[in-house]
Amino acid sequence: MILLNEHRMELMTDAEEEHEAPCVAEGFLHKRKLVWSLWLLGLGVLMAVAFVVGCAVGPAAISPLTILKIVLSKLGFHSLEGGWSATQEMIILGIRVPRVVMGLIVGASLGVVGAAFQCILRNPLADPFVLGVSSGAALGASVAIAFGLAIPMLHSAGTPLIAFMGAMLATFIIYRISMVRGNINAHTLILCGVILNSFLASVMMMIYAAAKPDRIYSLLLWLMGDLESAGDWLLVPMLIMLAGMVWVYLLSPSMNAMTLGDEAASALGVNVKRAKQTIFLVCALIVGSAVSATGMIGFVGLVAPHISRALVTADHRFVVPSSALLGAALVVLADAFGRWILSPAELPVGAVTSLLGAPFFIYILRKRARNVWSD
Amino acid sequence: MANECDVNGAILSAANIRFGYPNSGFELGPVDVSLHSGQVLGIIGPNGSGKTTLMRLLSGFLNPASGSIRLRGADIKRIRPRDVAKSLAFVPHQAPSTFPYRALEIVLMGRFPHLAMFRSETHQDEALARDAMAATDTLQLADRYFNELSGGERQRVMIAMALAQQPRVLLLDEPTSHLDIKHIVAILDVLASLANEGGLAVAAVLHDLNFAAEFCDRLLLMKNGAVEAVGAPTDVLSAANIKRVFGADVTIGVNPVTGSPFVFPMPGRRREE
Numbered sequence: 001m002i003l004l005n006e007h008r009m010e011l012m013t014d015a016e017e018e019h020e021a022p023c024v025a026e027g028f029l030h031k032r033k034l035v036w037s038l039w040l041l042g043l044g045v046l047m048a049v050a051f052v053v054g055c056a057v058g059p060a061a062i063s064p065l066t067i068l069k070i071v072l073s074k075l076g077f078h079s080l081e082g083g084w085s086a087t088q089e090m091i092i093l094g095i096r097v098p099r100v101v102m103g104l105i106v107g108a109s110l111g112v113v114g115a116a117f118q119c120i121l122r123n124p125l126a127d128p129f130v131l132g133v134s135s136g137a138a139l140g141a142s143v144a145i146a147f148g149l150a151i152p153m154l155h156s157a158g159t160p161l162i163a164f165m166g167a168m169l170a171t172f173i174i175y176r177i178s179m180v181r182g183n184i185n186a187h188t189l190i191l192c193g194v195i196l197n198s199f200l201a202s203v204m205m206m207i208y209a210a211a212k213p214d215r216i217y218s219l220l221l222w223l224m225g226d227l228e229s230a231g232d233w234l235l236v237p238m239l240i241m242l243a244g245m246v247w248v249y250l251l252s253p254s255m256n257a258m259t260l261g262d263e264a265a266s267a268l269g270v271n272v273k274r275a276k277q278t279i280f281l282v283c284a285l286i287v288g289s290a291v292s293a294t295g296m297i298g299f300v301g302l303v304a305p306h307i308s309r310a311l312v313t314a315d316h317r318f319v320v321p322s323s324a325l326l327g328a329a330l331v332v333l334a335d336a337f338g339r340w341i342l343s344p345a346e347l348p349v350g351a352v353t354s355l356l357g358a359p360f361f362i363y364i365l366r367k368r369a370r371n372v373w374s375d
Numbered sequence: 376m377a378n379e380c381d382v383n384g385a386i387l388s389a390a391n392i393r394f395g396y397p398n399s400g401f402e403l404g405p406v407d408v409s410l411h412s413g414q415v416l417g418i419i420g421p422n423g424s425g426k427t428t429l430m431r432l433l434s435g436f437l438n439p440a441s442g443s444i445r446l447r448g449a450d451i452k453r454i455r456p457r458d459v460a461k462s463l464a465f466v467p468h469q470a471p472s473t474f475p476y477r478a479l480e481i482v483l484m485g486r487f488p489h490l491a492m493f494r495s496e497t498h499q500d501e502a503l504a505r506d507a508m509a510a511t512d513t514l515q516l517a518d519r520y521f522n523e524l525s526g527g528e529r530q531r532v533m534i535a536m537a538l539a540q541q542p543r544v545l546l547l548d549e550p551t552s553h554l555d556i557k558h559i560v561a562i563l564d565v566l567a568s569l570a571n572e573g574g575l576a577v578a579a580v581l582h583d584l585n586f587a588a589e590f591c592d593r594l595l596l597m598k599n600g601a602v603e604a605v606g607a608p609t610d611v612l613s614a615a616n617i618k619r620v621f622g623a624d625v626t627i628g629v630n631p632v633t634g635s636p637f638v639f640p641m642p643g644r645r646r647e648e
Contacts, residue, residue, distance in 0.1 A: 028479055028517075029501050122473050181397075257487055259474045263467040264533070266436045268540070269460030269488035314474040317495070 036318050039311060043325035047104065050329040050336075054100035055092060057336040059344055062088050071097065102234060102293065103227045103335050103349070104328040107300055109241040109290045111327025113283045114301030115308070115319050116248050119255045120276050121186045128287045128301035131189065131280075132174055132196030133167050137291040138223060139200045139207075140166020145219045146211035159222075160237070160292040167288030170196060175280065183262075184276045225297035225350025227335050237289035244286035245324060251279060252316035259314070297350045299357035300327045300334075306361065330357070385409030385445075386576045387433060387463070387544045392442035394432055403428050403600035405442065410544060410576040415567055417591030417608075418580045421621050425600040426580045427468065430548045433578065434465035446544070460488035464542035466533050468549045468580075472522040478532045479517040482508055485539030500539075507538035510565050512558065526553035534562060538569075545569065547579040551586065559583075563590040584638045588612055589630065596620055612636045 055067045066084050070092050073080045113128040121130070128134065141163040143149060149162060174196060178189040208216055254275050257265040262272045290297075308322035331349060334356065338347035393404035403425040410416055410433075418426050431437040433444060435451045444451045446463060464485070485507065486500040508514040511531040516524060521532060530553050537545060545566070551559040567590050569575045581587040587594055588608040596604040596611050598620045604611045617625050617638065624641040 027498070027501075029496055029498060033495075119474075122471060124473070253487060253490070256476075257484055259476070260470045260481075260484070261467065263431065263434075263436050263465070264470050266456065267434055267460060267463075267465035267467070267537075268484060269455075269457035271456050309475055313480065314476045315480060 032313075035312060039318070040321055040325065043322055043329070047325050047329045047332075050332040051100055051104065054103060054332040054336045055096045057340045058091070058096060060088070060091055062092065067092055098234070099227050099335070100332055102238065103332040105238050105241050106227070106290045106294050106297065107328040107331030108245060108324035109286045109327070110297060110301035110331070111304035111323030111325075112245045112248050112320055113286050113290075114303075114327070115305035115316065115323045116251075116255065116279050116283050117301075118305055119259060119316060120184075120279050121190055122259065122261075123186070123190060124306070125302075126190070127299075128283070128290070129197075129296060129298070131193035131284075132170050132200065133284045133287045134291045134296055135197045135200035136170025136173075137163040137167035137288055138296065139170075139204055140164070141222055141292065141295075142204050142207045142219055145222060146207050146215050148215070160233075163292035164237075164288050167284070167292060170200070171281070171284040171288065175284075183273050184280060189280075221348060222295045223350075224348035225295040225353075227294055227331075227349055228346075234293060237293040240289040241286050244282045244289075247282050248279065248286075249320050251275060252320045255279070255316040255320075295348075295350060297331060297334075297353055299353045299361075300330050303357050303361045304330065384411060386412050387444070387446050387578075389429075389433060389439070389444045390442055392432055392439035392444065394428060394437060394439050396428075401425070401428075401600065403432075404439070406600075406602055408433065408578075408595060408602075408605075410578050412543070412574050412576050413570055414576060414592040415570045415590060416576075416578040417587035417594045418578060418597065419582075419584060419587050419594055419611075420597030420603075424597040424620075426597055427548055428600070429597070430465070430546055430578075430580060434463065434546050435459055436465070457488050460540065462543040464537035464540040464545050466530075466537045466545075466547040466550055468552070470529070470533055472524075472529060474522070476521050477517065478513060478519050478521050478524065479504060479508070481521050481532055482513075482517075482535045482539050485536040488540065503541065504535070504539045507535040508532075510538060511535040512561055527555065527558060530554060531558065531562065534565075538565075542575065544576045545578075547577070549580050549582060552582065559586060566590065584612060584617070588635045588637065589633060609636050612638060 052064050052067055055071075056062060056064050062084075066088065069080045070084060070089055074093065110128050114126070117126040117128065117130060118124060141159055143166075144159040144162040149158065174189070174192045178184055178192045180188065208219070211219070254265070254270045257268040257270045258272065258275060259265075260268075265275075266272050304323040304327040305319055307326060308319045311322070312318055330353065334352040335349040337356070338349050338352040341347060388407075388409040390407055391405045393402070393406075395402045401423075406425075406429065408416075408429070418429065420426050428437070432439050435444070435446075435456070438452065446454060446459060451459060482504040483496055483500065485504065486496050489500070490496065505514060505517070508517060511534050513528065513531045513535050516528055516532065521529060524532065530550060534547065534550055537547070547566070550566075551562055554562060563586060566577050566579060570577045570592070579591075581591070591608060593606060594604075594608050594611040595602060596616060603620050604616055612627060614625055614627050617623055624643075626639045626641055628637045628639055629635070630637050
């Protein structure tokens with residue numbers, strides 16, 4: 001048995017050496033599985049590192065080891081218990097972990113939605129905010145903050161809930177306008193999004209003009225993206241985002257076919273109309289939840305899919321999970337950076353993602369332009 | 376395979392179908408077409424005569440306003456899209472190539488309708504994809520990015536994708552429009568042998584009447600959304616038909632080796648003689 005295995009191993013290494021040639025070797029699928037798994041594992045590790053870094057940054061210095069011990073002990077590794085103060089545990093579990101977990105989920109959502117929108121719109125510039133869903137959320141939040149609207153009993157959840165309602169209203173409008181005979185046309189969809197974005201932006205300008213200065217300041221901070229708001233109610237948007245991401249992932253094989261155009265995708269057995277509608281609506285729910293919970297965190301949704309494609313492949317069965325892991329890590333690291341650089345003041349996470357993301361993206365684009373995107 | 380066909384032996388048939396694009400004024404039909412296993416049907420006609428629309432209807436991408444299309448005896452509208460795709464492949468005229476897929480990855484997409492939910496391709500799927508690429512002379516492009524290939528190379532990769540689908544019916548919209556003469560002959564040879572030896576039913580929109588005459592078992596000549604003539608190339612390609620449908624003056628000769636009809640253009644200066 002052992003001999004047989006060794007023999008097989010030998011054969012395999014021989015085969016691999018033989019096929020190091022430029023053309024894709026026989027056993028492309030074998031190699032693909034390995035490469036995909038390794039990259040996803042690597043990105044998973046990156047995300048875990050981001051988690052620890054995100055938990056470690058803050059006014060009270062707590063070592064990464066202690067953080068790991070605290071978190072793991074709560075996850076069932078009771079043998080690790082002891083060696084830290086109650087205050088430390090409170091800071092980690094009560095303040096930092098919720099914030100970082102929210103960052104991970106929002107980042108993952110932005111990455112997944114970016115990949116999905118770039119696919120159904122067949123447009124490299126698409127990001128989660130391109131279709132105007134987020135503007136709807138922003139308008140809702142602006143109204144709530146500027147006029148001090150509050151929903152009784154909901155306290156801190158009031159603004160996000162109104163923002164979410166704004167997002168769904170925008171979704172409904174875009175959906176009704178861009179549906180032509182049951183089919184969503186990519187170009188119409190983008191145009192609708194652009195128009196709605198600028199229309200809602202001007203409505204928001206009017207609100208700024210009417211609002212009190214201090215309220216405008218908190219409004220601006222909200223718009224720039226903020227992971228600070230925490231509370232039990234956040235579980236709701238988190239669950240929507242997680243479920244939505246799983247849904248999008250299940251559609252990733254169809255998304256591959258859809259990149260070849262409606263005709264070819266339909267010839268491969270994809271119900272193109274239904275797939276587009278589903279992806280659009282699920283993504284709108286995800287974006288609505290993400291933006292209402294944390295504001296507009298730019299750039300992540302645009303770059304995470306592009307980086308994923310440049311790393312390995314355009315296959316959505318890889319790009320979707322990879323964009324999720326990458327987006328999660330990027331948002332949490334950007335948030336940690338924003339809290340560290342001006343400590344004790346905080347830089348909004350949305351400002352950091354664009355500040356660091358843009359140069360990095362240009363680097364990737366220049367270096368590996370050809371397999372990022374071309375026509 | 377008796378259950379594969381309907382009463383008159385067609386594997387894919389359209390009966391009395393009509394279609395019109397809204398607000399365009401273009402009307403197709405009523406059209407009757409039938410595709411038979413083992414035969415290549417060439418669809419010819421001037422620009423705007425409805426060839427592409429007919430292809431889209433036959434593939435199930437468009438639904439006819441009236442009339443019905445039957446695939447292996449069943450109404451195509453009542454078959455799940457995925458099950459249609461298991462027996463019918465369609466190569467559109469052009470496919471967008473925005474995403475950086477490798478050619479082999481594109482061809483592997485042809486296995487999509489055959490994959491069970493949550494399953495990825497097996498080594499058998501890869502072998503089928505490679506065979507399909509070998510048949511269209513694209514195996515050497517396997518590792519190249521699809522969006523970096525030339526128009527003709529892309530076309531051959533898309534045909535390979537359709538072959539990897541292992542269909543019983545293969546529809547192609549101008550499969551040779553970007554190809555050089557070597558690859559036109561090669562692709563049409565592949566289509567003919569898939570039909571004659573593999574038993575597929577093949578229908579292709581072709582622009583070049585002589586290639587159509589040489590490689591197709593039957594021709595369907597369209598004008599203004601209606602069928603003008605259908606039958607063997609020798610019957611369809613008459614000088615009178617071509618004058619009536621295309622408005623071009625030609626004379627018909629014969630390929631000295633194969634005996635197929637050959638369309639010679641007639642320049643204006645010779646027409647008067």
